[in-house]
Amino acid sequence: MNLLALQQLKERGEKIAVLTSYDASFAALSDKAGVDVLLVGDSLGMTIQGHTSTLPVSLRDMEYHTRCVAQGVQQAFIVTDMPFGSYQINPEQAFENAALLMAAGAQMVKVEGGNIMLDTVRFLVERGIPVCGHLGLTPQSVHQFGGYRVQARDEAAARQLLEDAKALAAAGAGMLVLEMVPTALAAAVSQAIKIPVIGIGAGKYCDGQVLVLQDMLGIYAGKSPRFVRNFMQGATSIEQAISDYVAAVKAQTFPDTEHSFE
Ligand SMILES: Nc1nc(=O)c2c([nH]1)NC[C@@H]1CN(c3ccc(C(=O)N[C@@H](CCC(=O)O)C(=O)O)cc3)CN21
Numbered sequence: 420m421n422l423l424a425l426q427q428l429k430e431r432g433e434k435i436a437v438l439t440s441y442d443a444s445f446a447a448l449s450d451k452a453g454v455d456v457l458l459v460g461d462s463l464g465m466t467i468q469g470h471t472s473t474l475p476v477s478l479r480d481m482e483y484h485t486r487c488v489a490q491g492v493q494q495a496f497i498v499t500d501m502p503f504g505s506y507q508i509n510p511e512q513a514f515e516n517a518a519l520l521m522a523a524g525a526q527m528v529k530v531e532g533g534n535i536m537l538d539t540v541r542f543l544v545e546r547g548i549p550v551c552g553h554l555g556l557t558p559q560s561v562h563q564f565g566g567y568r569v570q571a572r573d574e575a576a577a578r579q580l581l582e583d584a585k586a587l588a589a590a591g592a593g594m595l596v597l598e599m600v601p602t603a604l605a606a607a608v609s610q611a612i613k614i615p616v617i618g619i620g621a622g623k624y625c626d627g628q629v630l631v632l633q634d635m636l637g638i639y640a641g642k643s644p645r646f647v648r649n650f651m652q653g654a655t656s657i658e659q660a661i662s663d664y665v666a667a668v669k670a671q672t673f674p675d676t677e678h679s680f681e
Pocket residue numbers: 461462465466473558566567568569631633634639642643644645646
């Protein structure tokens with residue numbers, strides 16, 4: 420899998436299945452089950468490390484888990500989150516740290532934020548590092564938001580998010596994650612830009628879906644968000660649960676309205 424092939428999936432209307440991955444064993448299993456993109460998410464601060472936010476995750480942690488995942492993968496495209504504090508100062512800081520993640524095996528890095536990230540996205544992409552944007556509920560800003568809550572509910576915020584999405588795409592972002600936003604807004608964003616839009620709690624009209632692995636296996640120690648479906652229910656193995664997830668994303672039977680907002 421590569422960036423060009425992912426953009427072609429969008430053009431053909433085939434949905435993109437994404438799962439988080441943090442180690443070689445699960446990466447190999449997800450890869451075998453047909454997951455298109457593996458996200459080494461900073462959610463590992465919650466699923467692996469047991470924190471209540473993603474803020475304590477370090478660049479070293481992300482490098483380590485990226486190296487683990489890269490060992491297990493044959494087909495899937497590997498995207499790694501840039502952790503809190505590793506890219507917000509300036510484009511130079513972001514490039515230096517993104518380069519370490521790419522050397523560890525990432526094929527694209529993800530940064531949270533709209534307007535404020537445009538110079539950084541341009542700087543990285545011009546220098547050969549593919550960048551994925553992330554808008555809506557950006558968990559590194561949880562303390563700014565006052566909790567993990569649905570974003571862009573009013574019209575002004577929705578308009579701003581649409582503008583941010585267009586600006587990120589124009590700045591060279593190759594993919595965009597939309598987290599916890601109303602279904603209609605996510606649909607409008609997916610239509611407005613050519614790059615694949617991957618939703619989580621963003622309704623069924625995105626170009627693809629992402630879930631946290633531990634959530635969809637029903638083994639997360641904390642409280643999983645409402646937009647999650649437990650794919651172990653009705654499955655007899657982890658590999659089957661993951662291939663059921665891929666099939667449900669491709670068939671657009673996941674997510675349905677109970678996993679979406681508005
Ligand atoms: N295990 C896990 N799953 C995730 O989806 C996830 C992470 N970790 N870590 C990084 C972010 C944080 N995310 C979260 C975390 C919690 C809620 C949550 O508790 N949502 C509640 C509503 C809370 C509220 O309204 O304030 C829900 O029931 O969906 C949502 C998204 C999504 N990401």
